Amino acid sequence: MMLVTEIFVTIITVYFFLKILKTPSKQEPDSFSENDAE
Amino acid sequence: MALKDSSGWGSRVGLVLAMAGNAVGLGNFLRFPVQAIENGGGAFIIPYLVCFLLMGIPLLFVEWSIGRFGGSKGHHSTPFIFDSMDKRALWKYVGVFGIFTNLAVAAYYCYLESWTLSYVWHSIADSFGGKTQPEVANFFGNYVSLGTIEPIIFWLICLLLNTWILSKGLSGGVEKAAKIGMPLLLIFGAFLAFKAITLRAGENGALYDGTLGLNFLWTPDYSTIWDAKVWLAAAGQIFFTLSIGMGSIQCYSSFVKRKDDIALNAMSAGWMNGFVEIVLGSAIIIPIAVGYLGIDGMKELLSEGGGLGLGFKTLPYLFEQWGSLLGVIAGVAWFGLLFFAGITSSLAMGMPVMDFLKDKFNWKEKNAAWAFGVAVFLLGLPTVLFFNNGVFDEYDYWAGTVSLVILALFEIILFAWIFGMKDGWNEINQGADIKVPVIFKYIIKYVTPILLGWVFINSIPDIVSTINHDKSKENIAFYENANEMKKKSEEQQKLLLKKSDFKPEYLSSTTSIEKLDTNKLISFSTYLLIKKERELSKIMTDNNYRISKIQSENKNMLFKNISRGLLLILWIGIAYLVYLASRKIKLKKS
Numbered sequence: 165m166m167l168v169t170e171i172f173v174t175i176i177t178v179y180f181f182l183k184i185l186k187t188p189s190k191q192e193p194d195s196f197s198e199n200d201a202e
Numbered sequence: 203m204a205l206k207d208s209s210g211w212g213s214r215v216g217l218v219l220a221m222a223g224n225a226v227g228l229g230n231f232l233r234f235p236v237q238a239i240e241n242g243g244g245a246f247i248i249p250y251l252v253c254f255l256l257m258g259i260p261l262l263f264v265e266w267s268i269g270r271f272g273g274s275k276g277h278h279s280t281p282f283i284f285d286s287m288d289k290r291a292l293w294k295y296v297g298v299f300g301i302f303t304n305l306a307v308a309a310y311y312c313y314l315e316s317w318t319l320s321y322v323w324h325s326i327a328d329s330f331g332g333k334t335q336p337e338v339a340n341f342f343g344n345y346v347s348l349g350t351i352e353p354i355i356f357w358l359i360c361l362l363l364n365t366w367i368l369s370k371g372l373s374g375g376v377e378k379a380a381k382i383g384m385p386l387l388l389i390f391g392a393f394l395a396f397k398a399i400t401l402r403a404g405e406n407g408a409l410y411d412g413t414l415g416l417n418f419l420w421t422p423d424y425s426t427i428w429d430a431k432v433w434l435a436a437a438g439q440i441f442f443t444l445s446i447g448m449g450s451i452q453c454y455s456s457f458v459k460r461k462d463d464i465a466l467n468a469m470s471a472g473w474m475n476g477f478v479e480i481v482l483g484s485a486i487i488i489p490i491a492v493g494y495l496g497i498d499g500m501k502e503l504l505s506e507g508g509g510l511g512l513g514f515k516t517l518p519y520l521f522e523q524w525g526s527l528l529g530v531i532a533g534v535a536w537f538g539l540l541f542f543a544g545i546t547s548s549l550a551m552g553m554p555v556m557d558f559l560k561d562k563f564n565w566k567e568k569n570a571a572w573a574f575g576v577a578v579f580l581l582g583l584p585t586v587l588f589f590n591n592g593v594f595d596e597y598d599y600w601a602g603t604v605s606l607v608i609l610a611l612f613e614i615i616l617f618a619w620i621f622g623m624k625d626g627w628n629e630i631n632q633g634a635d636i637k638v639p640v641i642f643k644y645i646i647k648y649v650t651p652i653l654l655g656w657v658f659i660n661s662i663p664d665i666v667s668t669i670n671h672d673k674s675k676e677n678i679a680f681y682e683n684a685n686e687m688k689k690k691s692e693e694q695q696k697l698l699l700k701k702s703d704f705k706p707e708y709l710s711s712t713t714s715i716e717k718l719d720t721n722k723l724i725s726f727s728t729y730l731l732i733k734k735e736r737e738l739s740k741i742m743t744d745n746n747y748r749i750s751k752i753q754s755e756n757k758n759m760l761f762k763n764i765s766r767g768l769l770l771i772l773w774i775g776i777a778y779l780v781y782l783a784s785r786k787i788k789l790k791k792s
Binding site: 165166169170173174176177180181183184185187189190 | 215251422461463469473474477633635
């Protein structure tokens with residue numbers, strides 16, 4: 165069971181970190197006001 | 203991260219590594235495996251993962267959201283972040299815990315961090331080479347008893363290093379440190395885990411395979427699964443390991459822009475901490491200790507000094523068995539990884555304090571960093587000078603345990619019930635790069651607050667017992683009860699007689715215990731038991747010594763009361779600064 169847990173935790177960690185690396189950064193808003201709090 | 207901002211994060215990877223570094227601490231390597239052993243072995247992972255899903259992840263979402271929301275209003279510390287969510291004065295003062303905890307924890311944590319730095323140095327200098335196991339253990343005892351000035355020097359180096367990195371700002375200091383520290387921590391951890399698992403009986407003096415320790419750690423005892431104590435231990439571990447309820451996550455995420463993701467970032471940092479804890483944390487200390495000492499020997503050592511004792515008193519000796527070069531490399535890797543785990547956490551403790559001073563009192567980055575350094579020095583001095591009087595543990599209990607639960611309990615009520623789950627859910631999903639399962643909306647609103655309330659209610663008897671100094675009073679009552687001492691002595695002697703390397707004459711004070719050890723006549727666990735029995739015998743026969751032991755317990759209670767007073771003054775002082783800052787804001791508005 166522990167081996168399964170360790171593999172599971174490793175896969176999820178790698179998955180989320182890769183997703184961070186692969187997700188393109190968001191464009192900045194055109195106007196300054198768009199970046200204000202809603 | 204779309205834009206590089208001088209007062210914000212330089213990159214998204216930097217933010218996630220810094221957040222993971224904040225969470226990954228010494229507890230991942232020293233506390234988690236011990237908790238698992240004491241709470242059902244492999245079966246512990248079930249309550250652990252359930253608590254991670256029902257309490258850890260929801261609180262990560264909540265703290266990241268609260269931080270980003272407060273940051274968009276120009277606040278970076280919890281008193282005014284909470285104030286931006288609800289204008290009632292209560293929340294501002296609940297937020298005081300988010301500064302108090304960081305300062306008070308940093309005060310003792312930096313000292314702990316300095317031990318790791320010192321042990322890196324001693325590993326390089328081969329100070330443990332040729333020493334017996336009790337000598338290595340005594341080295342630690344002498345160290346914290348301030349036998350030399352060295353602990354103070356390393357502590358000051360550590361404080362200066364933290365202050366210097368913090369003075370470089372978020373992207374120029376903290377983020378760079380995380381980008382260096384976290385990869386090195388993972389490399390060191392992977393190296394040690396590989397060495398521990400591949401440890402073979404008969405090689406380099408090992409008595410058993412390292413995998414025996416791993417099997418022992420992870421063999422499930424399912425009978426413990428319905429024990430409330432085990433669930434409480436799992437909830438507690440999740441709490442401490444993720445650095446929730448401290449105010450540092452909110453501070454870091456307050457520099458994330460409104461349109462940027464927090465959901466994926468929170469999951470990535472949280473699981474990275476889980477990986478370090480479950481995969482690496484469990485694969486180092488226990489397999490190595492069991493490989494050399496056997497399961498019973500390791501258990502005896504754990505009962506003596508827990509994970510901290512095992513990590514500092516035993517591992518340096520065991521690394522020496524791998525040969526001089528590999529011993530040095532392993533020592534540097536072990537204490538190096540603990541150092542990086544420590545510093546990435548202590549840096550996170552500095553930011554909320556600094557940002558409070560910068561935001562509300564217009565302090566410059568450098569001045570705020572120095573103010574933090576000086577405050578940690580002054581607050582930490584009692585933990586260094588009076589470590590053996592329980593000051594360190596007292597700080598850890600009130601600031602590093604009780605305060606976290608109080609802040610987290612209040613903040614989830616604020617987020618889910620006052621700010622409202624509708625707005626709260628929108629906050630979590632704003633700019634999210636993953637789809638957060640809708641079930642978390644209900645978990646955050648109902649399950650997590652109940653779970654936190656349960657943790658808090660269950661902690662109350664322990665809090666009352668700590669306030670009353672029950673442990674010290676029990677010790678005094680023991681020293682005053684000759685029958686109890688005799689009974690205990692008989693029990694210890696029975697245990698000793700079961701040991702094959704024990705001879706009754708070893709209990710006689712005319713035989714030097716150090717000589718027995720140096721000549722390898724006794725094992726380390728027998729050494730510890732003989733030492734304990736000799737001590738008890740001295741208490742029973744020497745009345746002056748018995749009185750000095752009682753006086754020492756009374757002295758400890760006094761020091762603990764003074765520590766509590768100091769922490770209370772600190773909390774009130776921060777609350778007063780929060781009051782001054784809010785009055786300043788009101789005057790500005792009018």
